[in-house]
Amino acid sequence: MNDHVAVAAPSAVGAARLERAPFERRALRSLVLTAGVWVAALTAAVPLVSVLYLLIVRGGSRLTLEALTSLPPAGFEMGGGFGNAIAGTVVMVGIAALLSVPLGVVAAVFLAELQPHSQLARWTRFAAKTLTGLPSVLAGVFAYAVVVLTTGTYSAPAGGLALSVLMLPIVVLTAEEAIKAVPRITRDAAYGMGCTRSQVAWKVLLPTALPGILTGVMLAVARAAGETAPLLFTALFSGFWLLEGSHLKLMQPTASLAVLIYNFSGMPFENQIELAWAASLVLVLMVLIINIVSRVLGRPRA
Amino acid sequence: MSTMTAQRNGRDVAPGLSDAPVVIDCRLDQVYYGGFLAVRDSHVQIPKGRITGFIGPSGCGKSTVLRSLNRMNDLIRGFRIQGQVRFQGTDVYDRKVDPVAVRRHIGMVFQQPNPFSMSVFDNVAFGLRLNRFRGDMAARVEKALRQAALWDEVKDKLKASGLSLSGGQQQRLCIARAVATEPSVLLMDEPCSALDPIATRKIEELMVQLKEHYTIAIVTHNMQQAQRVADLTAFFSVDITKGSRTGYLVEAGPTQQIFESPAEVLTKEYVSGHFS
Secondary structure: OOOHHHHHHHHHHOOOOOOOOOOOOOHHHHHHHHHHHHEEEEEEHHHHHHHHHHHHHHHHHHHOOHHOOOOOOOOOOOOOOOOHHHHHHHHHHHHHHHHHHHHHHHHHHHHHOOOOOOOOHHHHHHHHHHOOOOOHHHHHHHHHHHHHHHHHHHHHHHHHHHHHHHHHHHHHHHHHHHHHHHOOHHHHHHHHHOOOOOOOOOOHHHHHHHHEEEEEEEHHHHHHOOOHHHHHOOOOOOOOOOOOOOOEEOOOOOOOOHHHHHHHHHHOHHHHHHHHHHHHHHHHHHHHHHHHHHHHHHOOOO | HOOOOHHOOOOOOOOOOOOOOOOEEEEEEEEEEEEEEEEEEEEEEEOOOOEEEOOOOOOOHHHHHHHHHHHHHOOOOOOOEEEEEEEEOEEEOOOOOOOHHHHHHHEEEOOOOOOOEEEEHHHHHHHHHHHOOOOOOOHHHHHHHHHHHOOOHHHOOOOEEHHOOOHHHHHHHHHHHHOOOOOOEEEOOOOOOOOOOOHHHHHHHHHHHOOOEEEEEEOOHHHHHHHHOOOEEEEEEOOOOOOOOOEEEEEEEEEEHHHOOOOOHHHHHHHOOOOO
């Protein structure tokens, strides 16, 4: 009886038709939706591609060795470049990374492993999430109040502090996620070997989570490198090198690519405007390289 | 000692089952995860230099009991016990006892092979470095890998990642890592359940060799495995009468006795495959 039904069942829906039927309603709907998805994806890529196109066309022509290594020109001067701004951006982002990465990673260890359910962890996580949405200009105001007012001068450390405020939450949150992503069984192995909590964190979790943590650090660096507003109050700008003779003079106004672009793009001089385009291209290339490096570092190891 | 415990509680391993001294005397009365009573009345004695197998249906608490022996369950929120686990005479749950020290003496091999994402050599050296071992590291690593029957397969790729090995090799690497520090006891939580039959066979042969130097307690779902390797077997079951699922020890004894002439009906039904 049962056998009979089982054999007879397929005939109830007719013989199996397996050929493609492109004009059937389901197939048509699928086609329309697929096309829609393609259009949306391409549209999303338009801004990046057009910005890159414009930067390469307008900035590429001035991207010379002179532009990369000279000081910015004044008013009607011809030539010049933004070498000191590149150096300033690198130094300030470096200071910001030195401040935010160790602090952020250690905080992430606390959030992810040591006391993940404590009140302190809850509040820290909430603070970090809120801080990611902090308008960058406020980070500048904060560093202005803390460093510029107390030291009496615009400086690279002031700019670095402002940028570190922006980097810190990104580092904390991505590092926490990276540490949490270390498989439970790996943790068990470490505890099973007789590791203390700190040994588990230092010897197993951090090395295992390192690619993910580096990705977060690189994303934070890329974000900080492009910030203008926090530097306007803190590092200002400078037409001179940070290095004077063999002395690194940090406690003085410091140039940065972002502020140079901001200043020069509003000037009525063709030379400065061209340099602003070239500096923009350099900044975008730096961010692009950082992103690529972070993707390579973040690639899961075999 | 065993006569005393036998008088105190009928479920203890009966005296005279094994001539070997008891290394771990597990006297768990109750194990909770939060408000959930996971295990009750599980008293097992684990004798030195023998393999003790924990068998029973899913949810019977055999893994919980095993993980309670070296305080691995401390990592689970809401875990607490009533009772004692006496390891060489000391209650490992005593206030003065450091769980980290307990785990250094009672090693563990897990269900899923879990080598660290570092080289084969570093995996084995991990515990030695943790214990600030000063001596011939290479020799100790080789010895541990030989004990784990893995040396011949990895001696030319000690610098390769531990994760690049096959599943069975990874599990033997984990055994090498556990025995490198020469713990007294090795706990194995279903060490073969993620492995194919050939790798399983190798691990089983390895266990029998290892009991010369180590005391082993193994949780297994596989009754044939318990019969093949275990000297003593503890059968756990699950009590679902009170609307909750609480595991408990039904009986424990020499493996042959548990499988051929068990004292309890439940055990007989389970080992003969009639368990519902």
